[in-house]
Amino acid sequence: MIKEINLAVAAHIAYDEQLLKQEIAEHLALKPTDNFLIKPLRRSIDARSRNIKVNLKLVVWINEPVTEDDLGIYYKEVSNSKSSITIIGAGPAGLYAALRCLEIGIKPVIFERGKDVQARRRDLAAINKEQIVNPESNYCFGEGGAGTYSDGKLYTRSSKRGDIEHILKTFVYHGADDVILVDAHPHIGTNKLPKIISNMRETILKNGGEIHFHSKLIDINYKDDKISSILIEKTLVILSDLPEKIGGVEGSGNDNHTAVEHACSHLILATGHSARDIYELLDRKKIAIEAKPFALGVRVEHPQEFIDKIQYSCHTHDEVVSKRGYLPASSYSLVHQAKGHGVYSFCMCPGGIIAPCATSQEEVVTNGWSPSKRNNPYANSGIVVGLELLDFEPYKKFGALAGLQLQKEIERKAWQSGGKTQTAPAQNLQDFVNNKVSNKLIDCSYQPGTQSVQMTDVVGKMIGATLQQGFKAFDNKMRGYISNEAIIVGVESRTSTPVRIPRDKTTLQHIQLKNLYPCAEGAGYAGGIVSAAMDGVNCVNAIAALY
Secondary structure (H helix, E strand, C coil), X not given: CEEEEXXXXXXXXXXXXXXXXXXXXXXXXXXXXXXXXXXXXXXEEECCCCXXXXXXXXXXXXXXXXXXXXXXXXXXXXXXXXXXXXXXXXXXXXXXXXXXHHHHCCEEEEECCCCCCCCHHHHHHHHHHHCCCECCECCCCCCCCCCCCCCCECCCCCXXXXXXXXXXXXXXXXXXXXXXXXXXXXXXXXXXXXXXXXXXXXXXXXXXXXXXXXXXXXXXXXXXXXXXXXXXXXXXXXXXXXXXXXXXXXXXXXCCEEEEXXXXXXXXXXXXXXXXXXXXXXXXXXXXXXXCCEEEEEEXXXXXXXXHHHHCCCCCHHHHHHHCCCCCCCCCCCEEEEXXXXXXXXXXXXXXXXXXXXXXXXXXXXXXXXXXXXXXXXXXXXXXXXXXXXXXXXXXXXXXXXXXHHHXXXXXXXXXXXXXXXXXXXXXXXXXXXXXXCCCCCCCCCCCCEEECCHHHHHXXXXXXXXXXXXXXXXXXXXXXXXXXXXXXXXXXXXXXXXXXXXXXXXXXECCCCCEEECHHHHCCCCCHHHHHHHHHHHHHHHHCCX
């Protein structure tokens, strides 16, 4: 007999295999002689009361052999395929576009401006320790994209945009723990993602696809309504510096550049939300782009134990320790309308780290990430203000790049106020709400260091006042949220792109160029790893429909 059941059980039971089996045996009135095995299908935590429950959806095999699941993922050898798709960017959209190509027999050719995922580590260390930003290799640029070294959250509300289960199964196929198929808010962790990304690369290469690192798109040639070719700037390197088994790779950190023209029949542009040079290129080439609303603010950090106390209804340290024996580090999601703008939490990282995510030397940008165990002592989250096109009015002379110019100016102010290094402007949270410069900043996970400032001077009066109202509202929802045991660090400005590359809703083709497919976050059509991956798949499917 095989049964699918739904149960709500105490948290300490849900995370203990033996106790859970006893609960199921009682629920199904099984006999002591019955042999049964269980497999969780879905798991979510309900912490609305002190008696925390975990909602489970399970399949139970009773006196039956267990049937193993087939992930249903198969790739074709495409070395000799007559069809190919050129992909700019090796983030989640670009990699999943390439993997989808393999599934349907089309050869993918990826050009990535940055380095492979392992080599990126050295440049991230340079930002944190030496405060040196490599504009081509950083938290945003390089194999795996921004998500690789900023958490790997896989939760999305975009269920209508594609097959989320297939996206998650592809991660499992390439080495992710299959618990991501079960948890309501799946998460891989920055410590585990690089290996998974490199496994995806191996799949693409061994099946005949191409990946070219250190290969930056610098020009687009088109006639009438079609792209004929693109110009790729490559940086030459010493071959011994390259990781093994990476094919078609040129480029490293020296000044030996060469430009190569590449003909392409279909171009997927999946460059991510921080490739400002791409927006400027499109604008210069008279290829249609448009300004887009985005959000900007700060990153706030609390002790993780404080968040756990609130979310898990604990009154003492011992209670927190007890519940954290079987529960994960808790998170939160907050939203408020203030002064005509939305204020909300963004990319909340339990047990996480605040990271420096600038893509050029004269700017300061923050983001957050967590390891797979989410076991660092701090919890951080972006708290941002949703900006509308009307807010870009002072920058209207920049046309479609108006929001981008606003973003640039605030990031540069953050750099200047931090001392013209990657030291970030910061303020204790209660001081910020009370318009008081902090005499002494509390400790913080942001490794390059912090500088006490009046944060409103960095983000501007409107954004600063709106954030203050939002924090006050959040304190009503989570008592004690505002305190000087919490710190804000600026600026959180890369929540999404301030530019959209418009496309047809049905064909996904650019409204002007019929073989250009603006894709994922960089084009304004995704908001995270999973939604970006789905958009990459959708773009390949749209192209395949033409063959």
